[in-house]
Structure formats: structure tokens, C-alpha cells
Amino acid sequence: MIEVKGLYFSYDGNEVLHNINITIHDGEFIAIMGENGAGKTTLIKHFNGLLKPSKGEVLIDGVSTREATVASLSRKVGLVFQNPDHQLFSETVFQEVAFSMRNYGYPEETIRRRVNFILETLDLRSYAETSPFMLSGGERKRVALASILVSDPKHIVLDEPTIGQDHQQKEKLKNFIVQMNTQGRTVIIVTHDVEFVVECRPKVILLSKGSILAEGSYDEILSDEDLVRRASLVPPQIGLLMSSLRDLGFNPATLDVYQAKSAIEKRLLSNVSKTL
Amino acid sequence: MSLKLFEGFRFTGKRTPIHRMDPRPKLLIASSIFLLSILFTNIIVLLILLIAQLPLIYLAKSLRRWSNSLRGGAVLATLIFIMNFLTGSTLVFSLSMTLRFLVLISAFSLFFLTTSPDDLGLVLERLHLPYTLSFTFTTAVRLVPTVALEAQTIVDAQRSRGLELDRGNIIERLRRHIPILIPLIVSAIRRSTELAEALESRAFGSCENRESLITLSMKWTDYFVAIATIIILLVGIFVRLWIPLPSLDESIRLPSIWV
């Protein structure tokens, strides 16, 4: 469980987070959304103790981040940074992914087994002996992900996982994230990508100018056009469409394209049956 | 600490009379203070030199950053004091040396805090340095904060993978910095390629005699400040050479058995 209680944070006197209160239960799936500079990255850096609150506290499974080292916290909370180039340094992908396991002092045998397993899962097996610098952007991003997931953290936090990814990679990423979540891990993603959130269906926390603007299910939040725009987001297209067809009885909270399809289909069918 | 010291020298684009001043009189002020503090060992003069800067710093709305740079220099200042005092200098002399150091930090912090690297570049151009050289210099100055921020992100990313930088003996610690250094170098290379591409795309270096949009121009206030500074400097030199100043009790020092 991740509990954020009355969190304030300042970078040298410049307050960027104001009174944040969040409780994230084990196994929850959360998307933190908000404009550039809202404080999303700053907030998640508190989850493994990289940043300590200026005021208030953050508890990870009941332990205050002030009382634990980053190394011990990051075994529970795996934080994947936005830019893989900020962390890749090893000669091979295998070594890269093994790095955190070595830091945590696992025996070599366990390391080999876990690394191979995670490379397999993320479609990276064939690159085990390749230099991570030779890979494409999307692949480098997966290596960064693997290097965190390998130690099997209970809570996973991903900063902007979809940036620079194409449609197919996003699709794979979505499946993978959802799968991790159904296996019981807490998943927290930070993202601007409204359509990606609609496909993943997490609970959404809207952060704007360092404060929490709203919190709720994805369809509840993302169908509130006014709210969404206040966080510098653009509502999902389908939501906008449904909302402009509201007078015909469509539900503006329908954001998913397949649900929209069924709704329109049903409507057309009933029309036909009425005329018959 | 180190980052704090650096913060005290980083330009911030405030709109104050001091920021708006032409860089040349500012450079003159900083150099004059430098010169005077070297000329005098008298603690009262050094104190005056430090205090005289306060109104300027206040006008530049940079008190917090300025005090950061002084605090950043505090460790070194303490060291200077201890070294002087332990090696047999009087208390007052040791204090003077410490003060001299602080005066220097303060003067240059004031200059860099209020002078945009762009303006500095223009000064360098005026000195007839080749444009590419002054451009390289200003770009380097400008990139420092960006790279510092990036270094922080890299450290954070690696610590999130269980890297503990401050464990083990000195060799072990150095070795633990490899995962920081490599990404830093890789991103530096990537950044310089991107910068070079962007520069090419903006016709950099395609024309010999470029005219800058902004040119340095001294307003009457700038001339006034420059002349006043020169007068003060001359008076200072005159005093130093011909007028004996009263000095504080010079006798307190560590008993020689200590030394």
C-alpha cells in the first residue's frame, strides 16, 4: 500500500506539490495525468524515497520513506524513468537487466533465471548479448522496463511509458501492463496519453499545478470535458463524439471505440425494428 | 553543497536595474572589488568592501542566491581561517584572509548572477574574439544547469535500481560511479549531435560579417557607474599607498607552542 499524507514538496524554496493526499491499495491500477510541469514526476520520485517530503509523509507498506533507504524501498517500488538513455550503461542487455539484482545481492543462479525469464516475457531474448545502445528507441525502453521488473517489485511505477512509441508497441505495452496488474501487482503510470488510458481503464488521478484536481474511474474523469481541459489534456475523441450526440440518447461517458460501436449499432438496429 | 555554490553563480533573468546594466561596468565593478581586496589586508576595508555590495545585491533581488553562494563557500572559508590561524597568523589577520575570500566570491557571484551569458558573449565579441569562440563559450555556460539537472535524473534512475553510491571504500565508490558516468557521456554526445544539427539548420557560420540584433550600448547611468567605480578604485589605491589606516588589535594569536 502506498499512502501519501499531506505531502508538500519544494525545490529550493519553490513549492511544486501542495497538500497531496492519496491512498493506493495493493493491486490497484492508477494513471496520474496532468499538464507539463504539474509535478507528476516529482510526485512519483517520492514513492521510492528519491525525494523526501518537505512536509507530510509517504508510507510504503506502512514504512515512512524517511526511515528507509532508496535501495531498500526500490525493491518494493520499481520506478521506470521516462528516458531509457538516462540509465543504460552495460555492455550487454543481459548485464543491464541483471544490474539491479546484483545490487540487491541475489545469488548468480537466481539472477540468471530471473533475467532470462524477463527477457523472454518482454520479447528481448534474442538481444541478450547485444549492446543496449544498438537497439531502437522502443527496444531500449523495454530494456529499461525489464531492468526494473526483473527483481519482481510489488509496486510498479512507469513515467510516460508511451512517449515515442508507435501504435503496435503501445498495444504490446498495454497488454503487458494489464497482465502485470492482473497478476496482482500495483501499477501506476504517469501519462498524457488519453487514448492509452481509455484502453487500459485504470483509476485516474488528475494533477494540476501541484495539486490534485480530481480522482475517480477513467470514464468518470475523462468524460468531464471541463475538468480534462483544466489539466491541459484533450478529451478522448469518442467521448467528444458521444457527448455531441447526447440528444440522441448516447452516453457521453462512453469513451471506448468498441463500446461506441455497439451503442451506435444498437441504435441503428432499434431504428430499423421500429420502422418495420 | 556543491550544487548550492553553483546556484549562486547562475544567471537568472530578473528585471532589475542591475540586470539591465551594461555588462562592461559590471565587469569593472567586480574587477575593482577584486583588485581592492587584493591590495588591502586591513579587515575594516575588507568589511566595507563586502558590505558595500549588499545594496547592489538587494537591488538585483538576488539576496537568496547570493547567500547560497556564500554558504557554498563557507567550508572553504572556514578552512582558510583554520589554516591561517594554525600556522601562526594573528586572529585578525586570519579573519581578514577569510573575509577576502568571501569578498571575492560575493563580487563574482554578483556579476554572474546578473549578467546573461548572451551579454558576456557580446563583450567577448567586442574584444574581437571570433564569433564561434564566444558562441561556444556562452553555449557551454548556458548548458551547465541543463546538464546538472540531467545528471541528477541519471543518479535518480540508477538509485532506483538499487545503486548505492556511498558504500564501500574509495575504489569501490569510484567504481560505483560508472553507471552514472556512461549515461552522462552518452547523453552528452547525443545532445551535441542534436545541437549541431539545429545549428546547421539555422545557417550557423554561413556568413562572415553577421550583425547582432542586440548591441551593447552604455547608457548615461552605465557611464556614471563606470566613472564612479574608477574614482573609488583610484582613491583606494591612493589610500593604500600613502595613508596609513588604523588597524585592530593585531596581537591575538595562538601561543607559539601550538604552532
Added chain:
Amino acid sequence: MIVIKAQDLTFTYSGSKKPAIENLNLEVKEGEFIVITGPSGCGKTTFARCLNALIPSFYRGEMKGFILVLGMDISKSTTSQLSKYVGFVFQNPENQLFSLSVERDVAFGPENLGLPREEVRRRVEWAMKVTGITHLRHAAPYELSGGQQQRVAIASILAMKPKIIVLDEPTSFLDPLSAHQIIETVSNLRSEMEITIILIEHRLDLASRYADRVIIMDRGRIILEGPPSKVYGEDAEAIGVGIPKISLLFNLLKREGYDLGCTPVTLEEATQAIRRRIMDDRS
């Protein structure tokens, strides 16, 4: 008038075996707004680099076929020479701004062209006005949001009065609203001056409504091109391009036997088409 003409253009980076772009053929007319998209690594950036001669003068490699930009053969030109005609906006605003004030940054290009001071001043004022950043004239880049920085980058390019402007994923670091504003700013340029726009984007939902033509690349080749409403038919979907959700919706309906007679690109089109269909059915 044709401003870009590529014929059988193939480029292989030195040190790599596979060509990054292969047998590319394309003609772009003056004033067109073109969106290029496709999976990561398909050669979009490589193609863009050919448009201002970063390839082959900055990036070495083997080039076959040819590409003419405003009649100039790029293999015989340098990027600086072309910079007067082809403006380039990059993905990362951080690495394309060079000064500590907006005004000076916008002036940087024209200064480099050796223009007289009054002309530089005129162009700077104009470019800042067109991109809506005049009020930021004295701000430093780090005081600006990512969206504003990107707008400064665009203004800096405009001040060189190019005929063609190429934008390589200019919005990928931006939040959706800022991204939307950037693309709007770009499309507004067309009412300001005669300019050809090449925009590389993954975010088709934002860019499509302004595009005259969408080009989809895959593995170094152009595999589909045409007006958005045509391209976003079922073919693009099959290739695995993330077409806008409203276009996808209409494709899905069509597959179920409900052909609404178009593939919409804008919300208004979609709303009208559905409304019309439901009303028609009723009567």
C-alpha cells in the same frame, strides 16, 4: 509548382547494412500540408534529413536516386545553404534554442544569414507575432513551458522566411493541449504566407484535420498515401497504424455492415454522418 521531388531515393547510413529509406518516390506541391507517419524506425527522420541536406552532408552514408528541393539537388548543397529555404523544427526544444532570451533566439537565424539589423528586427517582430510569443520576448527558455519553447523554435525558423518547414515530432514531449496549440499554430502559418509544411507525427488525432495528404511509411518505404479520409480506411488499420479513433469507429461499423458513407477525420464530420444516418433510418 512542385517543391519537393524524390525519385527512387535510397539511403543507407554508413556502418549499417540495411537502407533506412528505400526507393522512395514522392512529389510535394507548393503550399501542401503533409503529415508523415509510420512505425518507429521506419525512416521518417531519415527522409526529413534529406530535405535540408543534413543527409548527406551531416550524416554520412550511401545515397541512390535523387531528391530535388526547390529545384536544388541536395547531394550538391549544404544545410546552411538550404536553411534559407527549408526550416527544420526538432523534437526536443531544449537542444534547439541557443539564447537566453526569446527575442535573441528568434534573431539568431537571420543574423547568421548576415541580414542588416533593421531587416532582422522586422523579421523577429513578425515571427513572434505570427506564433503568438511577442509577450515573451525577454523570457529565457527555462522560464517557458515546453509548448512555448516549441513555439519559439518555430518562430526562429520562420524568421528565416523559408519556403518549406519540416517538423519532426514537434509535440512528443508536450501535453495534449499544448500539442494541439502547436499544430494549430503551424496550420495558421498557411494563411500568413505561402509555405509548404511537412509534419512528422504519431498523434494523428490532432494533426489529421489540417492535413492535405497523409503519408504512411513502413520499413523505409511509402506504403500508403492520400487525403486522410482515404488513407484512414481499412488499409491503414491493417498495417497497424494508430488511426484516429473516430475513423476507426466508422471502419468498425462498416465491417458490421453499417456503411456511413465516409471515413471521418474531424468530429463534426463524424457527428453529422451519424446524425444523418439515424434521422434517415427514422423517416
